[in-house]
Amino acid sequence: MTMSQKRRTFLKSLGLAGVGVTLTPNLLQAQPRKPVRGKDLSIVxxxxxxxxxxxxxxxxxxxxxxxxxxxxxxxxYELESNATAEFVYISIPRGYDFPNEQRVARFYRRINPDRGRFKADFTLQPLAQDDTRHNFVVWADPQIISEADAAELKTKTAPDLKQLVGSYPKDTLFHGVGCGDLVWDKFELFEDYQQALAIAGIPFFQVIGNHDMNLDARTDDGSAEKFKELFGPTYYSFNRGEIHYVVLDDVFFIGTAKKYIGYLTERQLAWLEQDLANVKPGSTVVVNVHIPVYTHQHRRNKEKEEPMGGVVANRRELYRILKPYQAHIMSGHTHFNEKVFEGENIIEHVHGTVCGAWWTGPICFDGTPSGYGVYEVNGSDVQWYYKPTGFGKEHQLRIYPVGAVPEKPEHLAVNVWNWDQAWKVEWFEDGKKMGEMQREIALDPLSVELHAGTAKPAKHKWVEPQLTDHLFFAKPSASAERLTVQVTDRFQNIFKEEVRLKDLKLSQR
Structure with missing residues (x-):
């Protein structure tokens, strides 16, 4: 067949014969150009x-x-995946130790396919004891921005946790959750954070925060690049005892440095539905995020709209998915302490922070001491307390003198930072029971002392006191000499402090 005949046959196959189209030999031999940019969606x-x-x-x-x-x-196992998947990982089952390197949990393998296949084996070590009873801690916002901050974390917070763990019976099972903002945009300090975990001495799982993101990423998809390099996937699950733990990434980077919203992507929600399909309804599920799913801060501040970067915009879908379970949500981000209830089955623990008001002193800007949450698990039951760094777990309130809150000049004030509606706050005057104290929204007096005004705190002058709803007030009589505040938490633990009114003054405890 001649070249002319071949060309005519080719044109017929295209339906172009007889319409005057002429194709040169070079055009006939041309190959389609590959796209310059595009995602590899091949099967792995x-x-x-x-x-x-x-x-x-x-x-x-x-x-x-x-x-x-x-x-x-x-x-x-065998799983048909695609080239966009970065990790293959397991939900560690109950009864097994958490694999870790220098206390950083390692439950994943980064996918590196060869001819469309990747093999990853996982070897687990059985625990020496039953894990039905175990404890965990939540470190919200270590947020270190300097070597000085890192030193505080390593010389104060980490040894405090190590001492706390040592105060429990030998071999008590503990793990930790770093609840986001592990550093403050300074990726070189991730090494210091990991050193602090090694000092604390218990395995830690990590949550990504808005200050752990690559700020030069063009979309949210690339914002977790450094975090993934160090700690693996940003959403996953694991088990200990009867509790199913979940970590989610609810910080959605919108492509402009330091701009983000609280949002859960469809990919995560679809994954979570699959993950929880393997968990028996009625079980206790602990969900860990950085940005609170919800807080009442905007109501306290009398703002009409919720802060886009302060709560999760599509939280109703998360609540729907969690409805069959008894759920606890652990969050940080806000630098204040609050309990939020959603229906009868969900309680959110918004944590005061490890760094307080960004390592400027001993408290957060609602008066909550720098510290972390401690959770004691027995079967499906969870009990908790807030552990102030440098103090015993019995330190659960701070008493202020009469007039410390200007709006209440005749009243004594008490900050009960881990309060919720099941608590009782009572007061006694010279041994006589006077009843329950009245809760009101106000500024914590010590926060005003340390943070109010453009000149302080010197380290970060933009820090300001924030309204809180865990302040309580009582009006003592003119003849009163001693006053006792007794706080009973939801687990019937009693915390009591007695003061002489004439000696009472602002304290940094």
Whole structure:
């Protein structure tokens, strides 16, 4: 066949013969150009085995961040994924130690496919004891921006946690959650954060915060690059005892430095539905995020709208997914302490921070001491308290002198930072029971002393006191000499402090 005949046959196949189209030999030989930029969506098959003591573990959840599968009777799994998946990881089952390196939890493998396949095996170590009873802590916002801040974390907070763990019976199981803003935009300080975890001595799981993100990313997808390099996926789950723990990334970067909103992506919500499909309804689920799912701050400040970067905009869908469970939500970000209840099955613990008011002194800007949450688990039951750094766990209130709050010149004030509606705050005058104190929204007097005004605190002059709803007031009589405040928490633990009114003054405790 001649070249002319070949060309005519080709044109017929295109339906162009007889319309006067002429194609040069060079054009006939041209190849389509590949796109300059684009995502690789090719299929990647993930496979491997989850085992302990050389024996496969059945029913372990394995995920690529999109879909979840369970290991078979021999501990093997296979998962059809795609080239956009970054990690393959497991939901560590109950009864097993948390794999870690220098106390940083390692439950994942970064996917590096070869000819469309990637194999990842996971080996777990059985715990020496039953984990039905265990404890965990939540470190919200270490937020270190300098070597001086890092030194505070390593010489005060980490040893405080180590001492707390040591105060429990030997071999008590503990783990921690770094609840975001592990550093303050200074990625070189992640090493100091990890050193603090090693000092504290318990395994930690990490949550990404808005100050842990790559601020030069063009979209949210790239904002977690450094975090993933150091700590793995930004959303995942694990188990201990009867509790199912979940970590989510609710900080959505909008492409402009330091601009973000509280938002859960469709990918995470779809993954969470699959993850919880393997959890029995009625179980206790602990969800860890950085930005609070909700707070009442805008109501206290009499603002008409919720802060876009202060709560999760699409939280109703999260609440719907959690409805079959007894859920606790752990959050930070705000640098104040608050309890938020959603229906009968969800309580959110908005934590006071490890760094207080950004390492400017001993308290957050609502008067809550710098510290962290401690949670004691027995079966599906969870009890908790707030642990002020440098003080015993019995330190749960601070008493202020009469007139410390200008709007209440004849009243004594008390800050009960971990208060919720199930608590009781009573007062006694010279041994006589006077009843319950009255709760009102106001500024904490010590925060006013340390933070109010453009000149202070010297380290970060923009820090200002914030209204809180865990201040309580009582009006003592003119003849009163001694006053006692007795606080009973929801677990019937009693905390009591007695003061001589004439000796009472602002205290940095």
């Amino acid at each position: 098959t993930l496979s491997g085995k989850v085992q302990a003591n050389g024996k496969g573990l059945a029913g372990v959840a394995v995920t690529d961040g999109y879909n979840v599968v369970l290991t078979d009777a021999s501990g093997r």
